[in-house]
Amino acid sequence: MYFGHFAVATVIKAKNPDVPAAPIFLGTGVLDILDGAFILAGFDKVTPNLKASPYLFFNLTFIDWDHSFLAALFWSWLWGLICYYIYKKNKKIGWVAAITAFLHFVCDLPLHNHDMAWYPFSKGHWGMGMWGTYHAWAWVVEAAFTVGMLIYAYRVHRDRGEKITWQLALIGLLTISLSPWLSPMKIVATWPEPYATIGHGSLILLGFLLPALICTWLYKRSGLDIGKKAAAKA
Template identity: 50%
Template sequence: MYFGHFAVAVAIKAKEPKVPTLPIFIGVCFLDILNAFFILIGISRVSPNLEALPYLFYNLDYIDWDHSLTMALVWSFLWGASFLKDKKIALIAFLAAFSHFLIDWPMHNSDLALYPNSHLHFGLGLWGKMGIWAWVGEIFFSGILLIYAWQKSTTYRNNLKWQIIFLCLLASQLSPWLSPMKFAATLSEPYAHLMHAYLMFAGFLVPPGIFIWLDSLSKKEKKDPI
């Protein structure tokens, strides 16, 4: 999943409009931000594979310290605990972070361990089984969440138009044809895995900042209608 994580964040924010945006939108990305960092320092390992559809073009050889079930719970708990001054925000932050593992589960190709170095791995493998159609399925999944978010947002008159447009741009940008990961996978090592990590950082740090900005704009429009 990529843009599907942001669709989850939009839906959570629509359900809980009083919860700050940052715990939700960084939360849904937290495991992949850690993954990028762990790749850079050599804890997690990926390798280029131009056959790895629909848009990743890498094998996730070892991601146990950021994407195993046990560590996903640990990191999600720590993310939630960082907002413990408000128990509701802490709970939403935890759920946002752990949602990442839950919606990765059907997509990943049996590379989600039970715990670091466990022989038991999860992942229904829709990426490998469906190829490009897995990207289409992610669009439908995101669309359902956005419809829910739109309906919820009408109760407090918050306009999600720009958030939805931006999410559509993300879905297009990480399509099987435009994904920057495909270019990165053509590089020789060590540049291939380093570029993968840098793109992960950009892909999971820049969009949350834009979503946070768009949310603040929608609130401003609500207070100061033209």
């Protein structure tokens, strides 16, 4: 899952207006931000495969350091702990940040092709395999899920007299950009190694980091975010 994670974060933010956007939107992608960094560092391994639809065009050969069950629990807990201390020991922010981060793992389960381990180097793996079974239709399912989440978030904000127009537009753009027909991963998968792996890791890292930072800025710009001092008092 990619754009669907940001849709989930939008709902979490809508339901928790007293939680800053940064712990939520960075948290929803923290596992893949780590994944991109670990691929670049050589800890995780991906393999180009132009038949790996609908939009990755890589096999996730080894992603145990961030997308195994125990690793996801650890990184989610650590992210929550970091946010807890950054925001002056605010327990709610810490919990929301940790839960948001772990929901990334949960939301990935239906789509991943049996490549999510129980723990690093374990033989048992998870993943219901919608990518491998339904191909382009898996993108349609994720897009429909995203639309549903965004409609719900829009209504929650609307009922409070708030607007998230630009946030919705950004996530819509992400949805289109990673469609089976426009995904930049398809081009990167044709590059010779090690450039394909470097390109994949870079796109994963930046593909989660930059939209998260932009979303955080958009919430601050629209007056729907709170700063550290306000969070500490909450």
